[in-house]
Amino acid sequence: MTTAGQAPTAVPRGTRGEPSSTRQRTPVDGYRGLGAMVRLVLRRNRVRLVVWVVALAGMYQYIVSYYRTVFPNQQSLDDFAALSNTPGIKALTGLSPAASTMGGAVWTKGWMTVALALAIGAVFLVTRSGRADEETGRTELLRSRAMGVHAYSMASWLVTGALCVGVGVLLAVVSIGGSLDPAGTGVAGSLILGASVAGIGLVGVGVGAVAGQVSSTSRGANSLGSTVIIVLYVLRMIGDMGNGALSWLSPIGWGQQMQPYGGNRWWPLLLLLALSTVLLVAAAQLEARRDFGAGLLPQRPGRAGAPVRYATPLGLALRLQRNPIIGWTVAIVLGGALMGSVVQAMTDLLADAGPGAENLLRGTGVAALLALLVSMMALITIIFALQTTLSLRSDEASGIIEPQLAGAVSRWRWTLERLAIPVVWSAVLLTLGGFLIGEVYGASLHDSSQGGRLALAGLAYWPAVMVFVGLAVLLWGYLPRLAIPITWGVMAAMWFITIFGEVFRLPQWFLDLLPLSATPYAPLEPLTWTPLGIMTLVAVALTWLGIDRFARRDIQPA
Amino acid sequence: MTTPMAVEIEGLTKSFGRAQALRGLDLQVPTGQVTGFLGPNGSGKTTTIRILLGLLKADGGRASMLGGDPWSDAVRLHQHIAYVPGDVTLWPNLTGGEAIDILCRLSGPLDPHRKQLMLERFELDPTKKARAYSKGNRQKVALVAALASDADLLLLDEPTSGLDPIMEAAFTESIREVKAQGRSVLLSSHIFAEVEKLADRVAIIREGVTVETGTMAQLRHLTRTQVAVVLDQGAADLATLPGVHDFETSGGQTTFAVDEAELPGVLAALAARRPRSLVANPPSLEELFLRHYGNELAGLAAGSEK
Numbered sequence: 001m002t003t004a005g006q007a008p009t010a011v012p013r014g015t016r017g018e019p020s021s022t023r024q025r026t027p028v029d030g031y032r033g034l035g036a037m038v039r040l041v042l043r044r045n046r047v048r049l050v051v052w053v054v055a056l057a058g059m060y061q062y063i064v065s066y067y068r069t070v071f072p073n074q075q076s077l078d079d080f081a082a083l084s085n086t087p088g089i090k091a092l093t094g095l096s097p098a099a100s101t102m103g104g105a106v107w108t109k110g111w112m113t114v115a116l117a118l119a120i121g122a123v124f125l126v127t128r129s130g131r132a133d134e135e136t137g138r139t140e141l142l143r144s145r146a147m148g149v150h151a152y153s154m155a156s157w158l159v160t161g162a163l164c165v166g167v168g169v170l171l172a173v174v175s176i177g178g179s180l181d182p183a184g185t186g187v188a189g190s191l192i193l194g195a196s197v198a199g200i201g202l203v204g205v206g207v208g209a210v211a212g213q214v215s216s217t218s219r220g221a222n223s224l225g226s227t228v229i230i231v232l233y234v235l236r237m238i239g240d241m242g243n244g245a246l247s248w249l250s251p252i253g254w255g256q257q258m259q260p261y262g263g264n265r266w267w268p269l270l271l272l273l274a275l276s277t278v279l280l281v282a283a284a285q286l287e288a289r290r291d292f293g294a295g296l297l298p299q300r301p302g303r304a305g306a307p308v309r310y311a312t313p314l315g316l317a318l319r320l321q322r323n324p325i326i327g328w329t330v331a332i333v334l335g336g337a338l339m340g341s342v343v344q345a346m347t348d349l350l351a352d353a354g355p356g357a358e359n360l361l362r363g364t365g366v367a368a369l370l371a372l373l374v375s376m377m378a379l380i381t382i383i384f385a386l387q388t389t390l391s392l393r394s395d396e397a398s399g400i401i402e403p404q405l406a407g408a409v410s411r412w413r414w415t416l417e418r419l420a421i422p423v424v425w426s427a428v429l430l431t432l433g434g435f436l437i438g439e440v441y442g443a444s445l446h447d448s449s450q451g452g453r454l455a456l457a458g459l460a461y462w463p464a465v466m467v468f469v470g471l472a473v474l475l476w477g478y479l480p481r482l483a484i485p486i487t488w489g490v491m492a493a494m495w496f497i498t499i500f501g502e503v504f505r506l507p508q509w510f511l512d513l514l515p516l517s518a519t520p521y522a523p524l525e526p527l528t529w530t531p532l533g534i535m536t537l538v539a540v541a542l543t544w545l546g547i548d549r550f551a552r553r554d555i556q557p558a
Numbered sequence: 559m560t561t562p563m564a565v566e567i568e569g570l571t572k573s574f575g576r577a578q579a580l581r582g583l584d585l586q587v588p589t590g591q592v593t594g595f596l597g598p599n600g601s602g603k604t605t606t607i608r609i610l611l612g613l614l615k616a617d618g619g620r621a622s623m624l625g626g627d628p629w630s631d632a633v634r635l636h637q638h639i640a641y642v643p644g645d646v647t648l649w650p651n652l653t654g655g656e657a658i659d660i661l662c663r664l665s666g667p668l669d670p671h672r673k674q675l676m677l678e679r680f681e682l683d684p685t686k687k688a689r690a691y692s693k694g695n696r697q698k699v700a701l702v703a704a705l706a707s708d709a710d711l712l713l714l715d716e717p718t719s720g721l722d723p724i725m726e727a728a729f730t731e732s733i734r735e736v737k738a739q740g741r742s743v744l745l746s747s748h749i750f751a752e753v754e755k756l757a758d759r760v761a762i763i764r765e766g767v768t769v770e771t772g773t774m775a776q777l778r779h780l781t782r783t784q785v786a787v788v789l790d791q792g793a794a795d796l797a798t799l800p801g802v803h804d805f806e807t808s809g810g811q812t813t814f815a816v817d818e819a820e821l822p823g824v825l826a827a828l829a830a831r832r833p834r835s836l837v838a839n840p841p842s843l844e845e846l847f848l849r850h851y852g853n854e855l856a857g858l859a860a861g862s863e864k
Contacts, residue, residue, distance in 0.1 A: 217689065301653075301683075301686065302655075302687055303653055303655060303656055303685065304653070304684040304685050305655050305656065305658075305659045305670075305673075305684070306655070306658075306659035306660050306663075308663060310656065310659065310660050310663075311659065311660050311662075311663030311664050311668075316649075316660060319652070320649060320651070320652070399647045400647045400648075400649065402611070402613060402641075402643065402647075403641065403661055403664075403700070404664060405611070405632070405636075406613075406636060406664075406665075407661065407665045408636040408664060408665050408666070409633065409636070409664055410632065413633075552615070553615070554613070554614045554615055555613040
């Protein structure tokens, strides 16, 4: 009990109701220990930081060298610029003011990816040393020492900010090294390029910092931060498809408006830096006022009971994997619609492109292009199918399988119900993806038969996807601890060989044996049933063997 | 399907690679009784329970649970058992209430009344996401799910780890109710007081082998009663009586241990000396336990004397 006039010794900060103490901490004290914390953040993230810098700059460098061979002349660059000016591409990457130069082409391909990846990466890095450590209690240990309230967060903001600047500098170097600036403009465009990406990254640091104060869990902070970045991206997307006004509401739009290789404007960078500063100051203010471990967003209470359907392995899996299922479906819908919308423009481009393109397409004409796009849908669906299949192993590894199997559920039933998700929903995704490519492409031709035709071409990949699922189940049955890495490794190898196999001149009989290549390359090739039947049988056999083994072996936690 | 033994295990063996977890374990859980299952870390308690759950397959020996085979009849048997692990893993994005419903319904129909009763008894908020629960609250989720069922056999693997004393009392009360209903419990625990309070029988294991088993009374027979007396006259000659051990005298008080069989003779000799006070304690489970791990204790003592 405290009597009136006697200041309580511990004042809960940020509580509602009666006004809390007016005593403030001395601002300087808040940063005590900053140097040690910077070293800690660097030490904990040194590999991560290097990987981010190398991956982003390396990707840009790769695009530069690749485009040098794909676009050998001005004619092909002009065609690419025309493609960039279609609604689909404009929405996805924005339109470069210098679209028909080499710098503009590389910008169109790489800038948005690098900028978005850096911004979201910044959110994750800030959360990692911020809310995540607070949640696990590591920060509590640090704060119990003579360390300022802001020292740890400020250290992670500084390090992540330095990462953004580093990526920007390297991009400028890549751009200068690749002579991406149009002749006679010096290196201004290259510097603007680097600055625009670094600026967006710094906004990402600010967004991550505020998200980490607002949400009380690291998961919440990461999803809030990335959602904000994605909303800003979509805002810009809508703006770029209209008159551009909405793009000015998004910092990503400001980065675009720096117009590397074109207008070469510096002043939007000030907007980016100002926004980043405002966000960081707000985050520091919130941090000074709130209780340790608390956030602004309350933990929402959930249901006190579960519906009956959750008590089946399938019902529970559908609830737990709801978000990935919806996410992959949205990705397929957007991807299919986008691919369908660029078919017409890409056909023109391909006519002027070098001979490499025809190798990749395994043929000429629009049918070859459509077949390639449909196979892309299969490549995306495989990730979904394997992710949901491998969740069986993750549940076993985490031990969460034990209470379920301690219930009256057999291992066969548990596995078969869980596999229903990849089996059924892969078919839905493949059909949906093919259908949307066809439907959107067909709309531009006023040909409504395309949707059904390509839906069938997409569905033809189902047996191939199921072979991968079967392989994953087999590995899980026999080599549970290695199932996850081997499966993803095999998938990555397949992806690579399917896309580039012919370029490597691998023997044809080998390629024909791979599930994706064994699938009829519709609509370029006619649909034939023999390979599909054989692959379905192989998939069933692999799955059966895998479950049979799982039903007989010990449960093996990680 | 009432059998005299809810669990009957004979000569059970299980190896993980080269490490032998069980080397011929015997265990019996009589129907309608609480059987305590004691052993140090790594002695094979959890492995035994996992074999009973059909999660692991025994290499050799015989195990039967509720008259069935734990491995091949797993699904049928699991309709009649409930399990509480010592370290509860839950789905982080589901609430505790949802997890309870799921776990209960996987074995049989859910009794909402009993669920509510147990939620109140264990003071658990079912609307919180599992991610936000402390260790103790996650433990409560598994306990509520197990106790809300009408399972014939409860397999409890250190079920009270992380619970506060009040919740431990709620647990004790619940297990007594279970026993009163004629259901069986296998209670693996480190807490001697808990096992002493609840268990009708105890099995003590060590390095995968059962070293002692029987009712509490039978086990006490195997060991010595602790006696403390205050005598006016000298007591040194007591030390020479048969069955007297660990004899010590300090400041008028004499303490020693007596073998169960020699107790009448020693008491008669004591009575003749007109003791001013006398306290006799039956051996505690803890002493029983420690006696079986005397080797380790001796090792520890040797280590500290170096």
